[in-house]
Amino acid sequence: MGKIPDLIFYQTLPVLKNEKIADKFFILSLQTAEMARGAFPGQFAMLKPERSSVLLGRPYSVYKREGDILSFLYKIYGKGSRELSRVKSGEKINIWGPLGKGFQETSLREWAFVAGGVGVAPFLFLAQEAPKNISMTLYFGIKNKDQAILQKEFEDLNCKVIFVTEDGSYGEKGWVTDAVKKFLDQKLKTQNSKLIPIELFTCGPRLMEKAVAQLAQEYHLRCQVAFEEYMGCGLGTCMGCVVKCHNGKEGQYERVCREGPVFMADHIVWE
Template identity: 40%
Template structure:
């Protein structure tokens, strides 16, 4: 069940470069949220930006919903200027979320901002101390390592330029995994496609979280459809999480 609610901003601070962490007091949404779901934020009272902006639920702490976002355009730039005490109009939690029931050992694979929904998932799976593979172009884009380690995850890093951890891709690290695990991944499409290929080759179950441009965010406009083995599906409604074998790339 999704709600439209006014949330009070508790904190909105830069965590390095163009990355921000936003904490919102919003008990209705925090109570209902599952890892992998997202909220759709109304950022301005005016027409710019006209549409809400979808942001994954990064974590939930009591009545608070945390979001992690990168400033990439007008909407996120305006969001970064919001101050503690201001109100935000949110719709959420939206989408299906990851299915973590009965999971064997989990590996979480994050590419860039793909770490955002995976911290909440790691919290839910913390008893089994998931392995987290974080990949990015360079050291400055590696986020949340301490947060994952704090809850008992083992973190391995890969950077394209070798400035931190393994020089290469997070999926190169995934290829080296020999035990049978459940893979949960979020990141850019080429990375998710590579995850699906690896999961198929190793016969491992995998869930991937897709990002598409969204207009309504509630399943009404068909602006976010992807082609799947079961027909066209809406990322905002039937997703954003899909089984790896489901997507036709």
């Protein structure tokens, strides 16, 4: 984990399945032994329907691997994802990947995933690939009960799921970061040490990620952030998808597609 892939493939593949699982949420699956073999959690691929009116590919992180089959969870945001959602089984899409550095290895045995909406995607693959004795909890921030998806998928992988809805229509009410904070405070009460042996992972809207990074700093936790970002090429050549990082005196822009999409939270200059 955590290194730039040696092997990147460009393929034109028929879509196996492209199913709506909730309002605006879809899962698309493709059979690709080459990409499936090399992919690791946190990585993504660029997808573009063969017949497409948009120009650029769109980046989607790998949601699941089952043998030769890779699946991508995505949400309709704009024109590109809307077109993707209309691709039928058997129709072809162009895909290049696997791309980016995935999640980094950690020696900690308790993992907390903090996801906002479609940001949940890379965590299922991470849960699939997690070593056996890891205790995992997903804090899943969603708008309302209609988006309460994937509970069974995570629970089947021994990952506990705590939903937090903005309107209280499902699970806890409020912000997902409040639920995480409550959990961390409880942890502190039940142990003597001030250090909590938990690794945080977060993916979702930038403001949520920033709030999780602040929690990590406050509670002295390691925290890995997977960014959602608008990209041009996904390969590291257009320099379009950068994020400001602590690197040298003035900081430096690093590419989400190449140095990321996963960064340590304390490496990011949160603006």
